[in-house]
Structure formats: C-alpha cells, structure tokens
Amino acid sequence: MAKLHVITYGCQMNEYDSERVAGLLREHRYELTDSEADADLILVNTCAIREKAEEKVFSKLGELRALKARKPELVLGVMGCMAQLQQTTVQKRAPYVDLVFGSAAVSRVAELVDRARTERRHVLDTGEAPLVKITARPPSADRVRAYVTVMEGCEKHCTFCVVPRTRGRERSHPPEAIVAEVRGLVAEGCREVTLLGQTVNAYGRDLTPPTDLPELLERVNDVEGLARIRFTTSNPYNLTPRMIAAMRDVPKVCEWFHLPLQSGSDRVLERMNRGYTRARYLELITALREAVPDIALSTDLIVGFAGETEADFEATLEMVEHVAYDNVFAFRYSRRPGTPAADMTDQIPEAIKADRNRRLLEVVHRVTAARAARLAGQVVEVLVDGVSRRNAGELSGRTRCNRVVNFDGLGRVRVGDVVHARVTEVLPHSLRAALQSTPEEAVCSSR
Numbered sequence: 001m002a003k004l005h006v007i008t009y010g011c012q013m014n015e016y017d018s019e020r021v022a023g024l025l026r027e028h029r030y031e032l033t034d035s036e037a038d039a040d041l042i043l044v045n046t047c048a049i050r051e052k053a054e055e056k057v058f059s060k061l062g063e064l065r066a067l068k069a070r071k072p073e074l075v076l077g078v079m080g081c082m083a084q085l086q087q088t089t090v091q092k093r094a095p096y097v098d099l100v101f102g103s104a105a106v107s108r109v110a111e112l113v114d115r116a117r118t119e120r121r122h123v124l125d126t127g128e129a130p131l132v133k134i135t136a137r138p139p140s141a142d143r144v145r146a147y148v149t150v151m152e153g154c155e156k157h158c159t160f161c162v163v164p165r166t167r168g169r170e171r172s173h174p175p176e177a178i179v180a181e182v183r184g185l186v187a188e189g190c191r192e193v194t195l196l197g198q199t200v201n202a203y204g205r206d207l208t209p210p211t212d213l214p215e216l217l218e219r220v221n222d223v224e225g226l227a228r229i230r231f232t233t234s235n236p237y238n239l240t241p242r243m244i245a246a247m248r249d250v251p252k253v254c255e256w257f258h259l260p261l262q263s264g265s266d267r268v269l270e271r272m273n274r275g276y277t278r279a280r281y282l283e284l285i286t287a288l289r290e291a292v293p294d295i296a297l298s299t300d301l302i303v304g305f306a307g308e309t310e311a312d313f314e315a316t317l318e319m320v321e322h323v324a325y326d327n328v329f330a331f332r333y334s335r336r337p338g339t340p341a342a343d344m345t346d347q348i349p350e351a352i353k354a355d356r357n358r359r360l361l362e363v364v365h366r367v368t369a370a371r372a373a374r375l376a377g378q379v380v381e382v383l384v385d386g387v388s389r390r391n392a393g394e395l396s397g398r399t400r401c402n403r404v405v406n407f408d409g410l411g412r413v414r415v416g417d418v419v420h421a422r423v424t425e426v427l428p429h430s431l432r433a434a435l436q437s438t439p440e441e442a443v444c445s446s447r
C-alpha cells in the first residue's frame with residue numbers, strides 16, 4: 001500500500017474532513033503514516049480564519065518543499081479553506097504543490113490524486129459541487145468519540161468571517177443519512193458523537209420537508225448503544241425555545257453548550273453583523289440555565305475588532321464575569337482579505353490587541369477556575385476514552401460537561417465504558433477522580 005500523511009490545521013470541521021479523506025484514500029490503497037519522510041502523498045488541510053493560521057501553512061509548505069526536492073515522486077496537496085480562498089497565492093508562493101482542492105471536492109480526492117500523479121501537472125478543483133455524505137474513516141480514528149457533519153456552509157455573513165466564502169451556502173444532510181452514519185459508528189464502538197455544522201442550530205431549514213436540530217437530536221438519541229450527543233457550533237441568532245427544551249429533554253444530549261459571544265459590546269456586535277445584542281444573549285443564557293441548571297458554557301471572543309474602544313472591551317470583560325463561562329476561546333482580531341471588516345478604517349494597533357488579550361485571559365483564568373472548583377467532591381459521569389496522557393497507570397475520560405478526568409480504574413473498566421467517579425482534585429486543565437461505580441452500576445443511574 002502507498003503511504004499517506006495528513007497535516008490538519010483549524011477547526012473540528014477540518015479534522016472531520018481529514019478523517020474522511022484518509023478513509024476514502026484507504027479504499028484506494030493508501031494507508032496513513034505518521035512520518036512525512038515515508039509518505040508518497042502528503043495532504044495539508046488548511047485554515048483561513050486568521051492570518052497566523054495561513055502563515056503556519058506556508059511555513060509548513062516551505063519545509064515540505066525540501067522533502068519534495070529529495071523525493072520528486074511525492075505528491076503534495078493543499079485542501080481546506082485556504083485552498084478555496086487563496087488558490088492563486090498558494091500557486092504563487094508554493095508552485096511545487098501538485099494538487100489544490102476545496103471542501104466540495106473531498107469526495108473526489110482519489111480521482112484528483114490519481115490525476116496529479118499520472119498527469120504530473122498542477123491539479124486544481126475549488127468549484128462548487130453537490131453535498132455528498134462521506135462516512136469513510138481510517139482505522140486509526142478515535143473509536144469512542146466521533147464527529148458527524150450534519151450541515152455545511154453558513155449564510156450569516158459576520159463581517160470578520162471568511163467561512164461563507166470558503167464553505168458556501170447552508171446545506172443540510174438528510175436526517176436519515178445522519179442517523180445511518182451514527183448507527184454505523186456505534187457498531188464500530190463509538191459512544192459519543194458531536195454533530196458538526198458552522199451554524200449547527202440552523203440545521204434542516206433548507207431540507208424538504210424542513211426539519212430542525214431538536215428533531216434530529218431526538219432521532220440520534222434513539223440510536224441504541226450511543227451514550228452521548230454534543231453539537232457545535234451554535235449561533236445565538238438561531239437559538240430557539242425548542243432548542244433549549246431539547247437540551248433539557250433529550251437524555252443523551254450533554255450539559256455542555258458552546259455559544260459564541262464574540263463581543264460584549266452592542267456597538268461592536270452590530271459592526272460584526274452578529275444579529276443579536278448583549279441583552280438578548282443574556283436572555284438566552286438565563287433560559288439555558290433555567291432549563292439545564294448544571295450546564296457548562298463555553299464561548300468564542302474576538303479582541304481588538306476594528307473600532308473596539310476601551311469601553312467596548314470592558315463590556316466584554318464584564319460579560320465573561322457575568323456569564324461565568326466554563327471555557328473561553330479568545331482570539332485577537334485578524335483582518336481577512338475580502339471581508340467587510342478588513343476594509344474598516346479604524347483598525348486597532350497590534351500592541352493594544354495584545355494588551356487587551358492579556359487582560360482578557362487574566363479574567364478568563366479566574367472565572368473558569370472558579371467554575372471548575374465547583375466540581376470538587378462531586379460525583380461525575382465519565383465516558384472512558386483511553387489511558388491518561390501523563391500516567392500510563394491511569395485511565396482518562398470526559399465528563400458530560402466536557403472536562404478531562406483522570407482516574408485509577410485499570411483492570412476494572414474499559415475504554416468505551418460509562419462510569420461514575422468522585423472528583424478528588426481540580427487541576428487547571430483536568431480533574432482527578434476516584435472511581436465510584438462500575439459500568440453496569442453507571443448504566444442504572446445515568447440519565
């Protein structure tokens with residue numbers, strides 16, 4: 001078999017695409033290798049969300065150029081958002097790349113690789129194509145937890161974002177295809193799925209007949225053998241009372257919700273074209289906490305968006321304190337060519353962005369540590385997913401609220417089991433716990 005090496009940058013959507021590409025190529029006699037030097041084909045799955053992410057890709061391509069010079073038969077491909085958006089730049093800055101293809105061409109990857117190999121000329125495929133459900137996965141993919149794409153694209157047009165240009169308009173996969181994929185994953189040992197979409201809570205409105213995410217969650221919940229369901233990324237604009245009720249009522253849906261805020265200032269939210277205000281966001285948080293009191297909340301925040309004043313920034317700090325998030329992903333605003341915000345004239349100097357980012361992280365660390373501390377002494381449900389990274393004598397898993405837990409359970413429980421454990425120590429990035437119940441006991445008492 002020929003050897004494939006995949007390098008993935010960016011979001012879960014990219015991780016998912018990389019897995020699918022590896023699965024599809026396996027059917028064409030490519031097996032995955034961890035070694036770049038051994039590979040006959042290297043695919044770089046790229047992210048265009050920030051300038052830094054793009055520069056990382058070009059620097060990696062620079063390294064791979066030397067490898068290709070030593071091994072001219074190596075096929076080098078670039079896929080993902082940068083391939084879609086920066087095809088000309090990729091061709092200019094890295095002319096030794098053989099193959100460039102966008103997300104719509106993932107299902108044709110084997111054919112494209114064949115063309116690049118046999119025709120020995122640059123192959124480019126970044127056009128639109130019908131939505132195809134690809135379920136192939138490589139044997140090395142995580143068996144216990146899996147991503148399932150339920151929709152592609154986004155029609156929100158936030159002024160800072162390139163996604164509507166890289167992933168196209170919203171297109172949902174039919175619920176039957178999603179349920180069939182989940183059933184297949186469960187048959188292979190999967191216990192937890194994360195349903196993926198750029199605006200996942202807008203799922204289904206483009207289908208005939210239309211459906212929605214709550215209905216899909218109920219259908220996925222009925223898959224026997226599946227223990228947990230997560231979904232991401234939600235947009236506050238599409239967060240309906242039905243959706244909040246589903247968080248409460250669908251038993252396998254975890255008490256974890258990622259709801260990007262981006263800014264705590266109404267003025268900035270308007271300039272970002274986010275479609276909600278700070279007050280509306282807080283109403284949603286209140287409704288979520290009323291429905292699911294234990295819910296863990298995470299968010300994305302952008303620091304130093306064009307025109308952000310000190311008062312706007314302080315409004316964001318206030319929101320972090322007020323909402324009391326469990327996790328925050330903070331990013332300095334990065335101008336993306338072709339987006340409306342890139343042309344705004346009141347850009348914030350990098351030094352101010354860096355200072356605000358540092359101040360934001362101080363607040364975030366304090367707030368998230370206080371949220372984590374509440375778990376001390378509590379009994380949590382853990383889905384066991386492997387051996388602890390730091391200690392091979394311990395097992396590791398995740399709580400329903402998505403925290404990593406390490407505990408001593410070797411020989412008593414197995415990967416894929418759902419158990420209960422009492423939290424004995426809260427560490428900055430994980431929990432330590434003592435096993436309280438075997439898998440059978442956990443089944444009786446889990447919700």
Ligand code: SF4
Nearest residue numbers: 154156157158161163
């Ligand atoms: S909703 Fe998300 S994916 Fe869509 S444009 Fe806004 S930030 Fe980008």
